[in-house]
Amino acid sequence: MTNARILIVEDEAITVSALKRELASLGYEVAATASTTDEALNAVELHKPDLVLMDITLAGTVNGIVAAVAIRGNFQLPVVFLTAHADDGTMERAVAAGAFGYVLKPFSGAGLKAAIETALHKHQTEMENRRRSNRAA
Amino acid sequence: MKTKQLGNSDLFITPVHFGASAWEQSAAAIHRALEFLDRISQTAATVLAIMLVAVIACFDYVTGDFSLTLFYLVPVVLATWYAGRISGWFIGALSAAAWLLGDPALSHAYGHPLMPYWNAAMLALVYGVVAHLLSMLHRLQTELQERVEQRTASLAEVHHRVKNNLQIISSLLMLQAEKLSRAADKAVFDECRDRIYSMARLHEQLYSSGEFSDLDFAAHLREMAEMLVRSHTPQGCVLALDVRADPVAVDLDTAVTLGLIANELLLNALKHGFAGRPAGKLTVELYGGNRNEMTVRDDGCGLPPGFDATKDAGLGLELVLGMTRQIRGEAKIENDPAGGTRAAIFFPSLLPSKTVKTELQSKPTYHD
Numbered sequence: 001m002t003n004a005r006i007l008i009v010e011d012e013a014i015t016v017s018a019l020k021r022e023l024a025s026l027g028y029e030v031a032a033t034a035s036t037t038d039e040a041l042n043a044v045e046l047h048k049p050d051l052v053l054m055d056i057t058l059a060g061t062v063n064g065i066v067a068a069v070a071i072r073g074n075f076q077l078p079v080v081f082l083t084a085h086a087d088d089g090t091m092e093r094a095v096a097a098g099a100f101g102y103v104l105k106p107f108s109g110a111g112l113k114a115a116i117e118t119a120l121h122k123h124q125t126e127m128e129n130r131r132r133s134n135r136a137a
Numbered sequence: 138m139k140t141k142q143l144g145n146s147d148l149f150i151t152p153v154h155f156g157a158s159a160w161e162q163s164a165a166a167i168h169r170a171l172e173f174l175d176r177i178s179q180t181a182a183t184v185l186a187i188m189l190v191a192v193i194a195c196f197d198y199v200t201g202d203f204s205l206t207l208f209y210l211v212p213v214v215l216a217t218w219y220a221g222r223i224s225g226w227f228i229g230a231l232s233a234a235a236w237l238l239g240d241p242a243l244s245h246a247y248g249h250p251l252m253p254y255w256n257a258a259m260l261a262l263v264y265g266v267v268a269h270l271l272s273m274l275h276r277l278q279t280e281l282q283e284r285v286e287q288r289t290a291s292l293a294e295v296h297h298r299v300k301n302n303l304q305i306i307s308s309l310l311m312l313q314a315e316k317l318s319r320a321a322d323k324a325v326f327d328e329c330r331d332r333i334y335s336m337a338r339l340h341e342q343l344y345s346s347g348e349f350s351d352l353d354f355a356a357h358l359r360e361m362a363e364m365l366v367r368s369h370t371p372q373g374c375v376l377a378l379d380v381r382a383d384p385v386a387v388d389l390d391t392a393v394t395l396g397l398i399a400n401e402l403l404l405n406a407l408k409h410g411f412a413g414r415p416a417g418k419l420t421v422e423l424y425g426g427n428r429n430e431m432t433v434r435d436d437g438c439g440l441p442p443g444f445d446a447t448k449d450a451g452l453g454l455e456l457v458l459g460m461t462r463q464i465r466g467e468a469k470i471e472n473d474p475a476g477g478t479r480a481a482i483f484f485p486s487l488l489p490s491k492t493v494k495t496e497l498q499s500k501p502t503y504h505d
Contacts, residue, residue, distance in 0.1 A: 012301070018308030021315065084300035084341075105304040106330075106337050110368050 004120055005031040007047060009040040009054035009064070010082060015105075019053070019082075026113050036060035037067035044075050051119060053103075056083045056090065065097045072098040078123035080115050082107065174219050182219035186212035186228045194235035206236060206260060213264045214271060222272035229264025233257045296344040303337040328404060331368075335361055335396045343389060354392055355382035355423050358399055358431070362421045365400070369407040375416045382423040385486075394460045395431065395484070401453045402433040402480045410437025410478060429484050436477040446470040457482075 006028050010016050013035075020030050031049040034040040037060030044052065052071055056064040068079040081094050081102040094102055100119030103112050174182065189212040197205045209232035217225030237257035247253060307330050314326035338360060342352050359380045370376045387395065403421070411417040420434040446454055446468070454470070457480075461468040466484030473479035 012305060012308075014305050014308045014312070018311045021311065084297050084304065104337075104341060105300050106307040106334055107304070108334060108364065108368065110364075 003027060003029060004050040004116070005029045005047070006116070007031050007040065007043055007049040007052045007054075008033045009035070009037070009043075009052060009058065009067075011035045011055065011058055019107075022107070022109055022112060023053075026109060026116075028116065037062050037064060040067055041070060044071055044077065048075075049077065051116060051123075052077055052079045053082055053116070054079055056081055056085055056094065065093050068094075068097040068099060076127070078119040080119045174215070177219070179220040179224065183216055183224045183228070186216035186220070186224070187231065189215065190228060190231050190235055193232075194239055197236065198239040209233075209236065209260075209264065210267060213268055217268040217271045218275055222268060225268025225272060226265050229268050230261050232264055233261035236260055293344055296340045299340050300337050300344075303333050303340075307333045307337075331365065331404065332397055332400055334364070335400045336393055339389065339392050339396055351386050351388045352392055354385045354387045354395060357392065357396060358382055358421060358423055361396065361399060362403055362419075365403045365407060366419065369404065371407070371411050371414075374411045374414055376411065377416075377418045379418065379420045380422075382421070383425040385423055385425040385429050391464055391484075394464050395482075398457050398460050398482055399431065399433065401457045402482075405453055405480075406433055406435040406437065406478065410435035412438070414438075425486070427486060429486060430481060431484070432479065432481045434473055434477065434479045436473075436475070439472045439476065439478055440470070 006023055008016055008019050008023075008030060010019065010033070016033050016035075020033070023030055031047040032043045034043045035058075037058050039060070040052065040054065040058075043049075052068075054064050054068060058064045058067070060067070062070075064081065064083075068081070071077050071079055078100040079098065081099050082105065083090070083094075083102060084105040085091075091102070100122050101115040103115045177185070190209065193205055193208045193212070196208075209229075213225055213229050213232060216228040234257065237253060240253050240257075249255075310326050310330050310333070314323045317323050317326070339352070339357055342357055359382055362378060362380055366376055366378045399421075403419075406419055410419075414437065418436045420432070422430070422432040422434070424430045446458065457470075458468055461482055461484070464484050466482055469479075469481045469483070471479055
């Protein structure tokens with residue numbers, strides 16, 4: 001799903017710049033950027049992106065994992081974590097938070113695209129299933 | 138009196154083969170018991186020690202003159218290790234008292250009426266000293282464990298920082314490459330990013346395995362080969378990748394160098410081996426032993442006639458030769474008799490051989 005609108009939540013300015021260019025070259029639109037979880041929650045409400053690409057370790061009243069739970073619960077949006085953490089514990093917490101995928105730092109264009117496309121597809125399927133079950137009920 | 142002649146069959150009615158499985162069963166039982174003791178509360182451990190003292194005291198009484206004073210150390214150790222020093226002292230005193238209670242039954246003739254009390258006091262003192270020393274050992278062990286945990290957490294944080302910094306460097310290279318107009322110049326920056334990516338993956342492997350000193354290079358080699366083939370397969374070429382890798386444990390320094398060597402060899406094969414070809418096969422092998430061998434083989438166009446790696450090497454091959462010398466290895470780059478190019482790196486085992494559980498023989502995977 002190219003042209004998907006993506007919200008970047010990352011506190012490293014250089015990484016944000018590289019991500020913006022990489023996403024643009026892959027055919028996505030960067031809806032907005034945020035550097036804290038509080039900014040991210042506001043930006044989701046304001047810009048209504050198709051997907052949130054978010055770091056786990058972030059400044060703000062809550063960390064990335066807690067913010068992902070809120071985004072999933074309140075806005076039904078897919079979240080892909082961008083992280084340097086690759087340990088089992090962090091990954092388990094990310095999955096429990098409802099993450100649709102993760103990209104390990106440093107990211108590659110191919111890895112980024114694969115994670116985003118998989119997350120969008122999973123989200124689309126989940127939404128369709130939910131609609132179908134609502135109609136059946 | 139009738140006696141029975143004992144034959145071999147009588148003597149060995151139930152032959153016991155106390156082999157590896159018996160040891161393993163015993164070790165497993167001890168392990169389970171220790172796990173149980175770790176789970177119970179301090180009060181429960183003390184109660185268990187008191188019960189053990191009672192059992193030993195009964196045996197002591199029944200067996201008479203046979204000394205069981207050493208066996209009282211078992212509840213003393215148990216109480217000290219799992220319930221603390223005070224509990225250990227208490228069980229020590231209780232053990233001495235139990236010994237004293239059983240003593241009159243033995244009808245010993247003492248030179249002085251206070252002598253059994255003196256002996257019991259001496260026993261209590263010995264048990265108390267043992268409990269004290271053991272509690273100190275336990276405290277030291279706990280402190281050491283805490284320090285190891287702190288150090289592990291710090292190392293994990295360092296690896297996390299390293300990966301974040303590598304991400305920043307990679308991002309900077311990407312941003313700088315944007316200013317360039319020539320595709321060849323951009324490709325140089327992309328190659329640098331691949332090298333950084335390779336190093337970052339090693340840190341990730343160390344970080345996620347929890348082993349901060351050495352790692353299994355086979356897993357890294359496979360991941361890197363798959364990643365490079367995915368991103369660098371020439372357009373219009375269907376490429377089969379075959380990775381055959383034995384588990385080979387190497388330290389981080391060697392792994393970084395070997396990773397960069399593999400990165401160069403794979404990129405060379407992908408850039409030059411299959412140009413203008415509709416299909417090809419890339420084989421990556423890693424064999425362990427006294428002398429490890431890593432091979433990258435393609436069935437492409439092969440080396441130019443009269444090619445001499447020491448004289449005609451570009452930057453990539455120059456780096457390969459230099460880094461191979463760095464790990465005290467030997468590089469052999471030649472035309473493969475079956476066609477294509479074969480680059481073999483022989484390097485010594487720097488670590489004692491290890492058993493790595495992962496099975497890394499792979500079937501060929503295809504990319505286009």
